[in-house]
Amino acid sequence: MRSSLWLGHDLTSGFHTMMALENQEPQRKDFHLWMNRGTCGQLVGAAVSQELIRRVLRLANDAHGLARGHDRDDLAGLLAGQAARWSEQSATVVVAGAQKRGKSRLVNALIGMPGLLPVDADIASETQVSIRRGPALEVTIRRGESVFVIQPGELADYASVLGEPAKRRDVTGVEITVDAPLLDGVRLVDTPGVDSLTLGHRHATVAALGGADALLFAVSAQDQPILRHELDFLAEAATRIHTVAFVLTKVEDSTGWRELLTENRERLARSVVDLDPRVARRLLAAPWLPVSSKLAEAALSSPNPERAAARRERSGFPLLERHLRRWADRRELVRAGGVLALATSALRELETSLRDAAAVQNADEAGLTARKSEVDCEITDLAARRRDRRRLGIDQQLLAREATRRAKALLDGYRRTYEAEIADLSGPRDTNAYAAALPDSLDRSLTAAWTEITAETADVAAAVINEFLRAMDVRAAAVDAELLVRPDTVADIRTTPGRARFDPLVEGLPTVMMAGSTSYLAMTLGATALSPLAPVAIGSVLAIGFLAHKRKLAASARTRTALTATVRETFAAVTADIMLAVEKAVLAWRAAAEQAVDDALTARHHDLERRRQSLGRGKGTGGAAVQDLAATENHLAQAGDLHQALDAALREG
Numbered sequence: 001m002r003s004s005l006w007l008g009h010d011l012t013s014g015f016h017t018m019m020a021l022e023n024q025e026p027q028r029k030d031f032h033l034w035m036n037r038g039t040c041g042q043l044v045g046a047a048v049s050q051e052l053i054r055r056v057l058r059l060a061n062d063a064h065g066l067a068r069g070h071d072r073d074d075l076a077g078l079l080a081g082q083a084a085r086w087s088e089q090s091a092t093v094v095v096a097g098a099q100k101r102g103k104s105r106l107v108n109a110l111i112g113m114p115g116l117l118p119v120d121a122d123i124a125s126e127t128q129v130s131i132r133r134g135p136a137l138e139v140t141i142r143r144g145e146s147v148f149v150i151q152p153g154e155l156a157d158y159a160s161v162l163g164e165p166a167k168r169r170d171v172t173g174v175e176i177t178v179d180a181p182l183l184d185g186v187r188l189v190d191t192p193g194v195d196s197l198t199l200g201h202r203h204a205t206v207a208a209l210g211g212a213d214a215l216l217f218a219v220s221a222q223d224q225p226i227l228r229h230e231l232d233f234l235a236e237a238a239t240r241i242h243t244v245a246f247v248l249t250k251v252e253d254s255t256g257w258r259e260l261l262t263e264n265r266e267r268l269a270r271s272v273v274d275l276d277p278r279v280a281r282r283l284l285a286a287p288w289l290p291v292s293s294k295l296a297e298a299a300l301s302s303p304n305p306e307r308a309a310a311r312r313e314r315s316g317f318p319l320l321e322r323h324l325r326r327w328a329d330r331r332e333l334v335r336a337g338g339v340l341a342l343a344t345s346a347l348r349e350l351e352t353s354l355r356d357a358a359a360v361q362n363a364d365e366a367g368l369t370a371r372k373s374e375v376d377c378e379i380t381d382l383a384a385r386r387r388d389r390r391r392l393g394i395d396q397q398l399l400a401r402e403a404t405r406r407a408k409a410l411l412d413g414y415r416r417t418y419e420a421e422i423a424d425l426s427g428p429r430d431t432n433a434y435a436a437a438l439p440d441s442l443d444r445s446l447t448a449a450w451t452e453i454t455a456e457t458a459d460v461a462a463a464v465i466n467e468f469l470r471a472m473d474v475r476a477a478a479v480d481a482e483l484l485v486r487p488d489t490v491a492d493i494r495t496t497p498g499r500a501r502f503d504p505l506v507e508g509l510p511t512v513m514m515a516g517s518t519s520y521l522a523m524t525l526g527a528t529a530l531s532p533l534a535p536v537a538i539g540s541v542l543a544i545g546f547l548a549h550k551r552k553l554a555a556s557a558r559t560r561t562a563l564t565a566t567v568r569e570t571f572a573a574v575t576a577d578i579m580l581a582v583e584k585a586v587l588a589w590r591a592a593a594e595q596a597v598d599d600a601l602t603a604r605h606h607d608l609e610r611r612r613q614s615l616g617r618g619k620g621t622g623g624a625a626v627q628d629l630a631a632t633e634n635h636l637a638q639a640g641d642l643h644q645a646l647d648a649a650l651r652e653g
Contacts, residue, residue, distance in 0.1 A: 134177025242337025
């Protein structure tokens, strides 16, 4: 008996539906799959493809039954969740990759709407942006139980890491509809970056794989070759998704993209040596599609049809679109690949526990001894790692000191630039203009400084924390850049000094003396010919003018002094607040890393203890373990054949 997840045909709606779980005899032959001819087009690959899909779903049903029969509700739940998606009429294609690899711009160009998704900053943690075809452009935000529509221009505020914190808080998803023909039968999902620096980003992207039928992985031709954390993500993704393609973005400005492509292939080949050979073969056989989103955008905006067509051909997008179109036309096969990948992964996990149970059931003393020894060795190694955990603990003070030192050095550099500019001001007019523009200029500079500090601090912390995680053999991303929150420092920017009082001794007496001297000089030069009072008038005017000019110069100097003091006070206040924010973030990152290690070690310890207890049971307690182990091994062999058959079917045409 087995539990059936994918069975039946809803004649009223005309597309696949998931029936309620029910027991079916393995010999039944009425396991039929149908498609909605009205909306999905003709059947995929006719009889051969239908038979292939039927075999995949039977295998998944059997895996589900085995998982439930051996109390692996976790595996059964994953398979049931995949079955619930079988009625969807579009293939879900997840677009993933590290930050700054051109994912969002790629999606914008594919749907013919440059600028729709924010491209200057990554998507915020825990957020997925889903795009499907609809009658008009509409952006819907999901925040908990709340769902509301926003203007497309507001999208960056809700979805970008640089958006308004109050707006993007608790946003879990963004749904966009757009009337783009490419989206017939395809739903694109843009995801946060999978960089090791962002814990929430990677978790959100991995979670998106659970609802994916295919993966487009973006690698930039302008950046460094594919990195370790990207390869780690791909290894995990390939166990969940059968259909993968690589997109090499930004080739328009890279003269050496072909050499970079070769190096990426070589790095990928080296990284998959420890994977299951069938998973490794699928990744190595995945196509690489070089594209230029910039040229595709230029083609969209070109008024010359011939030039637009030439740019579009050079962009590489026609080939990428044909690839997506093939996935859409064969979406039942693509989705069956996801089902098969998940079922294969579940069967491999079941195989280990069933081998233990079979050894117990058969009273295989030699086998039991070897397995118990294996478990004991792992427990011993785990105890050693726990000791290393305490010895290799992250030094919070040293890490925070280095991060704050770099932040202060960067802010000091900005401050000295302002001081040098103020010292070079030549006169009252320049000084007053500079003073008027200073508040806005300081705000822009502090924003830019914060962006640099965020990246610099994350890099410093990641170097230390990721080394700790590698030493503990724990794969986790514990540096979440969103935990580094910019402080709300309000600077008292005073750029206009108070008016100086008139000092009779310092300014009055010299002015009177100058007026007298100038009047005497004017009189000796014959100014009395004009009027007896002319020398006095000339002397007074010149003296007063000199006094006014002197007071302007003094006021300008006082303004420069005030500006310098303002800049110093502003940067002193901001530096103190930023250093505190950096220390708090480092503390949070350290705690997250150590918690990730503790959780991983604890979970592994529980698994080993459970396995040791199962190996210590008496004969016969394994139940039907031998039979189920044979069935599992047979299913895994079938899975390998089915993966090859799916690959061949998806390559056709």
